[in-house]
Amino acid sequence: MGTDSKFTFSPGRIFIYALLIFCALYYLAPLYVMLTTSVKSLDEIRSGNLLDFPRHPTFDAWQKAWGGACTGVRCDGLSPYFWNSVKMAVPAVLISTLIGSLNGYVLAHWKFKRSEIIFTALMVGCFIPFQVVILPMARLLGLAELANTTMGLVFVHVVYGVAFTTLFFRNYYISVPDELVKAARIDGAGFFRIYRSVILPLSLPIFMVCFIWQFTQIWNDFLFGVVFGGTDAQPVTVALNNLVNTSTGVTEYNVNMAAAIIAALPTLGLYLLAGKYFVRGLTAGAVKG
Amino acid sequence: MASLSIRGVRKVYPNGAEILKGINLEIKDGEFLILVGGSGCGKSTLLNMIAGLEPISEGDIYIGDKCVNDVPPKSRDIAMVFQSYALYPTMTVRENISFGLGIRKVPAAEQKKIVDRVAETLQMTHLLDRKPAHLSGGQRQRVAMGRAIARNPSLFLFDEPLSNLDAKLRVEMRAEIKLMHQRLKTTTVYVTHDQVEAMTLGDKIAVMKDGVVQQFGSPQEIYDRPANMFVAGFIGSPSMNFLRGKLQTHQDGLGFAVEHAGKQTVLPIPTSHLQAVKGLRNKDGDIILGIRPEHVTDAESARRSESANGYHPTEVDCVIDLTEPTGPDTLVFSSFNGERITCRTHPRAAAKPGQAMRLAFDLSKAVFFDPETEQSLL
Amino acid sequence: MASLSIRGVRKVYPNGAEILKGINLEIKDGEFLILVGGSGCGKSTLLNMIAGLEPISEGDIYIGDKCVNDVPPKSRDIAMVFQSYALYPTMTVRENISFGLGIRKVPAAEQKKIVDRVAETLQMTHLLDRKPAHLSGGQRQRVAMGRAIARNPSLFLFDEPLSNLDAKLRVEMRAEIKLMHQRLKTTTVYVTHDQVEAMTLGDKIAVMKDGVVQQFGSPQEIYDRPANMFVAGFIGSPSMNFLRGKLQTHQDGLGFAVEHAGKQTVLPIPTSHLQAVKGLRNKDGDIILGIRPEHVTDAESARRSESANGYHPTEVDCVIDLTEPTGPDTLVFSSFNGERITCRTHPRAAAKPGQAMRLAFDLSKAVFFDPETEQSLL
Amino acid sequence: AEVEVLHYWTSGGEAKSVAELKKMMEAKGVAWKDFAVAGGAGENAMTALKARVIAGSAPTAALIKGPSIQEWGNEGVLANIDAAAAEGKWDASLPPMLANIMKYKGHYVAAPVNVHRVNWLWVNPEVLKKSGAKVPTNFAEFFDAADKIKKAGYVAIAHGGQPWQDATVFESVALGVGGADFYKKAIVQLDQASLTGPTMIKTFDTLAKIKTYIDKDSAGRDWNLATAMVINGKAGMQFMGDWAKGEFTAAGKQPGKDFLCVAAPGTEKSFTFNVDSLTMFAVKGADAQKAQLTLAGAVMSPEFQEVFNLNKGSIPARAGVSRAKFDSCALKSMDDMDASSKAGSFVPSFAHGMAIDSAKAGAIQDVIAKFMNSNMTSQAAVQALAKAAKTK
Amino acid sequence: MSVTSPSEIKIPYSPKKASMPNRLQAFADVWLPRLVLSPTVFASLLFVYGFIAFTAYLSLTDSRLMPNYELTGFGQYQALFELDRWWVSAANLGIFGGLFILFCLVVGLLMAVFLDQKIRMEGALRAIYLYPMALSFIVTGVAWKWILNPGLGLEKMVREWGFPDFSMDWLVNSDMAIYTVVIAGVWQSSGFVMALFLAGLRGVDDSIIKAAMVDGASLPTIYRRIVIPALRPVFFSVLLVLSHIAIKSFDLVMALTAGGPGTSSDVPAIFMYQFSFTRGQLGLGAASAMMMLMTVLAVLVPLIYLESKEAKHGH
Numbered sequence A: 001m002g003t004d005s006k007f008t009f010s011p012g013r014i015f016i017y018a019l020l021i022f023c024a025l026y027y028l029a030p031l032y033v034m035l036t037t038s039v040k041s042l043d044e045i046r047s048g049n050l051l052d053f054p055r056h057p058t059f060d061a062w063q064k065a066w067g068g069a070c071t072g073v074r075c076d077g078l079s080p081y082f083w084n085s086v087k088m089a090v091p092a093v094l095i096s097t098l099i100g101s102l103n104g105y106v107l108a109h110w111k112f113k114r115s116e117i118i119f120t121a122l123m124v125g126c127f128i129p130f131q132v133v134i135l136p137m138a139r140l141l142g143l144a145e146l147a148n149t150t151m152g153l154v155f156v157h158v159v160y161g162v163a164f165t166t167l168f169f170r171n172y173y174i175s176v177p178d179e180l181v182k183a184a185r186i187d188g189a190g191f192f193r194i195y196r197s198v199i200l201p202l203s204l205p206i207f208m209v210c211f212i213w214q215f216t217q218i219w220n221d222f223l224f225g226v227v228f229g230g231t232d233a234q235p236v237t238v239a240l241n242n243l244v245n246t247s248t249g250v251t252e253y254n255v256n257m258a259a260a261i262i263a264a265l266p267t268l269g270l271y272l273l274a275g276k277y278f279v280r281g282l283t284a285g286a287v288k289g
Numbered sequence B, C: 001m002a003s004l005s006i007r008g009v010r011k012v013y014p015n016g017a018e019i020l021k022g023i024n025l026e027i028k029d030g031e032f033l034i035l036v037g038g039s040g041c042g043k044s045t046l047l048n049m050i051a052g053l054e055p056i057s058e059g060d061i062y063i064g065d066k067c068v069n070d071v072p073p074k075s076r077d078i079a080m081v082f083q084s085y086a087l088y089p090t091m092t093v094r095e096n097i098s099f100g101l102g103i104r105k106v107p108a109a110e111q112k113k114i115v116d117r118v119a120e121t122l123q124m125t126h127l128l129d130r131k132p133a134h135l136s137g138g139q140r141q142r143v144a145m146g147r148a149i150a151r152n153p154s155l156f157l158f159d160e161p162l163s164n165l166d167a168k169l170r171v172e173m174r175a176e177i178k179l180m181h182q183r184l185k186t187t188t189v190y191v192t193h194d195q196v197e198a199m200t201l202g203d204k205i206a207v208m209k210d211g212v213v214q215q216f217g218s219p220q221e222i223y224d225r226p227a228n229m230f231v232a233g234f235i236g237s238p239s240m241n242f243l244r245g246k247l248q249t250h251q252d253g254l255g256f257a258v259e260h261a262g263k264q265t266v267l268p269i270p271t272s273h274l275q276a277v278k279g280l281r282n283k284d285g286d287i288i289l290g291i292r293p294e295h296v297t298d299a300e301s302a303r304r305s306e307s308a309n310g311y312h313p314t315e316v317d318c319v320i321d322l323t324e325p326t327g328p329d330t331l332v333f334s335s336f337n338g339e340r341i342t343c344r345t346h347p348r349a350a351a352k353p354g355q356a357m358r359l360a361f362d363l364s365k366a367v368f369f370d371p372e373t374e375q376s377l378l
Numbered sequence D: 001a002e003v004e005v006l007h008y009w010t011s012g013g014e015a016k017s018v019a020e021l022k023k024m025m026e027a028k029g030v031a032w033k034d035f036a037v038a039g040g041a042g043e044n045a046m047t048a049l050k051a052r053v054i055a056g057s058a059p060t061a062a063l064i065k066g067p068s069i070q071e072w073g074n075e076g077v078l079a080n081i082d083a084a085a086a087e088g089k090w091d092a093s094l095p096p097m098l099a100n101i102m103k104y105k106g107h108y109v110a111a112p113v114n115v116h117r118v119n120w121l122w123v124n125p126e127v128l129k130k131s132g133a134k135v136p137t138n139f140a141e142f143f144d145a146a147d148k149i150k151k152a153g154y155v156a157i158a159h160g161g162q163p164w165q166d167a168t169v170f171e172s173v174a175l176g177v178g179g180a181d182f183y184k185k186a187i188v189q190l191d192q193a194s195l196t197g198p199t200m201i202k203t204f205d206t207l208a209k210i211k212t213y214i215d216k217d218s219a220g221r222d223w224n225l226a227t228a229m230v231i232n233g234k235a236g237m238q239f240m241g242d243w244a245k246g247e248f249t250a251a252g253k254q255p256g257k258d259f260l261c262v263a264a265p266g267t268e269k270s271f272t273f274n275v276d277s278l279t280m281f282a283v284k285g286a287d288a289q290k291a292q293l294t295l296a297g298a299v300m301s302p303e304f305q306e307v308f309n310l311n312k313g314s315i316p317a318r319a320g321v322s323r324a325k326f327d328s329c330a331l332k333s334m335d336d337m338d339a340s341s342k343a344g345s346f347v348p349s350f351a352h353g354m355a356i357d358s359a360k361a362g363a364i365q366d367v368i369a370k371f372m373n374s375n376m377t378s379q380a381a382v383q384a385l386a387k388a389a390k391t392k
Numbered sequence E: 001m002s003v004t005s006p007s008e009i010k011i012p013y014s015p016k017k018a019s020m021p022n023r024l025q026a027f028a029d030v031w032l033p034r035l036v037l038s039p040t041v042f043a044s045l046l047f048v049y050g051f052i053a054f055t056a057y058l059s060l061t062d063s064r065l066m067p068n069y070e071l072t073g074f075g076q077y078q079a080l081f082e083l084d085r086w087w088v089s090a091a092n093l094g095i096f097g098g099l100f101i102l103f104c105l106v107v108g109l110l111m112a113v114f115l116d117q118k119i120r121m122e123g124a125l126r127a128i129y130l131y132p133m134a135l136s137f138i139v140t141g142v143a144w145k146w147i148l149n150p151g152l153g154l155e156k157m158v159r160e161w162g163f164p165d166f167s168m169d170w171l172v173n174s175d176m177a178i179y180t181v182v183i184a185g186v187w188q189s190s191g192f193v194m195a196l197f198l199a200g201l202r203g204v205d206d207s208i209i210k211a212a213m214v215d216g217a218s219l220p221t222i223y224r225r226i227v228i229p230a231l232r233p234v235f236f237s238v239l240l241v242l243s244h245i246a247i248k249s250f251d252l253v254m255a256l257t258a259g260g261p262g263t264s265s266d267v268p269a270i271f272m273y274q275f276s277f278t279r280g281q282l283g284l285g286a287a288s289a290m291m292m293l294m295t296v297l298a299v300l301v302p303l304i305y306l307e308s309k310e311a312k313h314g315h
């Protein structure tokens, strides 16, 4: 919005750049520490400064973290859990996004009596502390025979993700003119046909936002994973936690850091690849400017 | 094609606001009805109810001779064009037009034929593969119309289809819509807040205000004999001039007496016109004279186009406040009895602001209103 | 107050597009300049350059006798009104108006006085404590003007200030702007794409197309003697009619010969006019006749308002395609030599579509164009 | 058949130890499902366990120790493994003190895996030598040594400021200052008089003094980082349980030579134990129940107790395990255990949840943590302690 | 459209027959939307409101390790209010919440405003600011712990650079530990706030800024007086999101200080977790959870009310 290229070399500009770069350093510092530590040897870590640049970079720790580190009796590294996470996150993200999208469509374009109140009431779901739901949810999952399965985890993430996705989609769809829906109704399309042919094709930006948001939330979740994941469906965060937290053993910091980065790779990748859609999607709808 | 009848229709929104307060309108098969009125008067609401997009609170709507109160939009055999065009942004023009056909299970080959023919008629064959975002305003408008035509409905509904276009394009598209109606003869309801559109397009005009139809009639009727001051002021551009004064006997008829430039001026009312305006006879006290700008012209033009029946417009000297040359005419603004009046004069005759000018008041088409009720005295 | 002079101004955007290709305009102190043209022709760009909001690629802009190329907007002593009004949404009307004063360190008491005076002039004293969101379009427009006036600048800039208003309001606000200019006599540059605004408001009009000024002159000049077919078609509503034909000697003068309804029709050009249009004399081959709708009228009206010099408009029988009653006149559309022509007739005289009607072509104001260059033959 | 075991042994040596158990079970034809949840002091594991129990799918066994076994027993969700105990003659091979902990209402419900001794002091002899200090046996000597070490420019006491480490130091100090009887009265029985008495005040005074020898960066430090300070010769001594030995050996250090394991000052005759035990949950199906008994038997088998404890640094819970492969520290531990059992100074570790139920333990831990991290007076501390002990 | 080619349109197809009976269609139009929404509504009734009710119930019982359904009154609340540690957590939530929100707003807004100045590397910088959102604190907690640890990280580094008096020991200082949580929290969330603000800034009408420039305002004045006030709705969304993060923050504190030193940086979420799950005081945990929920409501309700009011009176 700055209106002129005149400012290009003024002191003000230099100040702005300096400040932005300073901020960037603040943001990058933890990543730097993690990256350098992950390629140092344990000796180097013990003896040196953790902000030092690695002297003899080695990727052993990465290999171990991925395929060899112990997280209990299993010493297969993170890889099996990583795939557990994928199996959980992908369906959960897709389902919660889709449901959120349908809900948003209803709440924005098929309003009925009290639908606004329902919307507000649904929003409370965004704010419930997850610790509160553990016990009753465990009981229900047990009854439904979903306890300790990936299905169960998907279910839980969908239930508590839908509030957010509904909020995102509703705010986005509000900006789609009502007339479009009216036109399609007159053209003879029904509820689902309008959704499929008119609304859905318009939703790419907000789908991106929801995918990113939901994927981050679900991939990074630890509490649900540890409580409802049982033994077979434990996501990568739980494994990482097992790897990093030692009660009475030696801590391999380089492996921990490598594991941490591995566990974060999908979300990081998503942000780097689709981050610009994130900002764009927010601009397009979610924020009323 | 079908007639349309709206009987005692009311609309109360869930929030309790009564937006339409008993609307009665009736048009014949093939007629072109205009709903015109200020913003928020309920025009779109009424149109949406005809389309079936809003439930009816009370009353009935008949399309043809069938009550459609409970018929869903897609079964009403209507097509609608929206102010924002409401083109499906992700579909090409071709897909936009054939969408409704596809849903109605028209075979693909047939669809293609229809789309091509419609595109040809509207001269937009070259646009068929574009997306709406790559079309200009006028082209979008055309596509929206194409989409409506393609379905060949028995009732067309337009909601301010031209108000997003610029002035020039608006004039062109107006003519196109009129031509289209002449060719297809489909019954049409057209919402606008632009009185020029109302006048030029409609067979029938319903002037609305606050959810009530103020007057319903042909354009000429409404222009010449507005039912009240609202309609009179609303229809016609520039607006009708209103002067407050008294009736007075003048020679063998009546005259309209008004203070001007410190002295009493009497504008005689032509006898032929007096007969039409019967309500005037026994009116005491103040009344309001309504006179359109084209009936207050420069004296020279007036004399030249003097009406046949020997009535002479009264000439009055006025000081000019402002002139607006529009090309063919020049609008002249002046003050009369403290009120601004607008006059339409020949460009050559217009004086400069501050100068005096002789204006001729032609009362043979004047209308009179009761200052209390604002109703026309007819 | 100041004169404005734009000398050889060019604008190339960083993306390489040359949007303005050498603009030269000059207006005197107190004049009202209109920049008019289609969308995207560079009007706003030029205005922003005058305001100092866009750097100038080449050329100079003088306000008064000072080159302002390197003067920042706030020091140019200008005020600007935007199409979207650009009112500060979080401030009340009063704050909006006094913001610029505050920044210029006008004492608070003074500010209040100025705001009150401006509000009174624009009749919006009761709005002073509202936020823009709670104002109607017309009121916002008024506030935007108030903000501009308050600063009492030496140059007013308007960027399509009326295009977001509806037709009725537009007409009213147009008059207000004109009155304001008459009162304040501040030099003004006004951008619009509406030719009616251009005609009615301007002292000088610059018609632009593709970054080039097509014609620069007074409204009447541009209306009566458009420099080329673009200007001729752009200015005037409905548009000028263009007919393609040949010149032919006719009686002792020249006539414009054109095919119509299967036979040759010759429209004689009045001798008085011929003298004005010297370029015609030695013209072979096709030429294009431009004639405004008000010069093609019903025969009866034509006869009545016959020009003094004994020239009789030629009468031709035409079949009517469409009529558009606007109230004071009725527009009639017909075909002539395969081309659509628009005629402005008396409401009484207009025939029904499909019927024949006798139209009178008054060539005493006609213009002629070279079909190749589209330039006027003068 | 399969067994599912919830535990938080996830790193290095301990993970290897569990792997041994897994191997043994698989040899007996029972599949092993590993439900490992690390973090905190088993906080996450407990949360997961509760969810599993509520969901009706409790694991076969879970790593639960001390009074918590009774708490779970009260919920009625534990399995009776008397059959396995009878077969393995547990009563005969377990010290009665331990056997009682493993029982709910007279029936075995849990199998002990090991015994950790908590009241160790780990010493770097090199540092002591350089500072001219000698290995302390009581607090007077201890502070004398600490002063010297500090003067020599080392950190006297390596410590990690986490509540459980604070509590570990606290209990060693209480034991050293007040002796086993005081410890039992105050910390196990929560006798109000003992809690507020002069001995307890002295305990806190001592603790306050210890605080002054801890470097200021200790807050939040993991215990093994503190141990590393001793290993690297940055610090002289550390209060920590016998699992610290694993860190030393991993760094290639020899007990008795590169590092010393001595009883915390004044606790030579006492032994605070921390017994890890697998508590058995009621499972459905005869198959599963049989597998559960097999697991219990395997855990108590001398072979397993040997390998497991060799790996983990602790000593076997049961008698009759060959001492051959254990190092000097472990051997000392075993001897002290026998001696203290007889002397009645074999006491449960409060810091590791062996002494009192979790609510009270938590509340007391909060008080200690607060004391360690603020300027609270000893007087105020004992009052707070007494109040915390009343937690329901 | 040319008038002259009235090639009469005759469309053979005329949709006189609806594909579905009218009644059914009308019925579907009314009920389908509700039907689609109903699973979510039921899920929310059960999994949100039902569970809240369950927790409320538990808070009135003497549940220890496992739920116990015998009502015993408000004893747990009384016990809660008598606990020092609870008040420490509550105060910490106040400090953390307030500062976290404040700094996120300030940092996020500043970065957004600066990024909006046609910055060359905008895309890259934006990605850098945004990426912490992608990481869980289980991942970054260790790194932060190291950086903030005086013996290992920043303090040591700066001292080695030759500023021996530099001190950054908040992490190990009981009085300051909660502020390190603020630092890490701001690190994680301010990028997201920046993105929201940036989106808002891009939505502000350009001509308003031009108008202000003509009015004579300098760029900082324009932002301060006009642009930023116009972002009011964005402030609401941001506040909503941030207070939600602040109140629920668990991972963050757990990974960084685990509530320490001592209990000095404890927050209600940790309090609740520990009491419910490791200390066998489920009833007390439930009571603290209810208090948390009430705090959420106390923040949320006025915010939502204000925003909807604003929206109504806004455009």
Ligand SMILES: Nc1ncnc2c1ncn2[C@@H]1O[C@H](COP(=O)(O)OP(=O)(O)OP(=O)(O)O)[C@@H](O)[C@H]1O
Pocket: B013, B014, B015, B017, B019, B038, B039, B040, B041, B042, B043, B044, B045, B046, B193
């Ligand atoms: N869903 C609704 N609930 C309550 N009031 C409504 C609703 N929709 C419209 N209104 C109100 O009904 C009135 C009429 O609205 P309508 O859209 O019919 O006006 P309009 O005549 O089409 O105006 P415009 O020319 O601005 O389009 C307005 O005052 C509007 O605020």
Ligand SMILES: Nc1ncnc2c1ncn2[C@@H]1O[C@H](COP(=O)(O)OP(=O)(O)OP(=O)(O)O)[C@@H](O)[C@H]1O
Pocket: C013, C014, C015, C017, C019, C038, C039, C040, C041, C042, C043, C044, C045, C046, C193
């Ligand atoms: N910053 C820019 N960079 C590149 N091209 C631009 C920029 N701003 C405007 N243009 C282009 O310059 C041309 C002229 O724009 P301008 O806004 O001056 O048109 P205009 O005459 O005001 O049109 P309108 O009537 O639509 O407002 C347009 O084609 C536009 O796309």
Ligand SMILES: [Mg+2]
Pocket: B043, B044, B045, B159
């Ligand atoms: Mg409308």
Ligand SMILES: [Mg+2]
Pocket: C043, C044, C045, C159
């Ligand atoms: Mg423009």
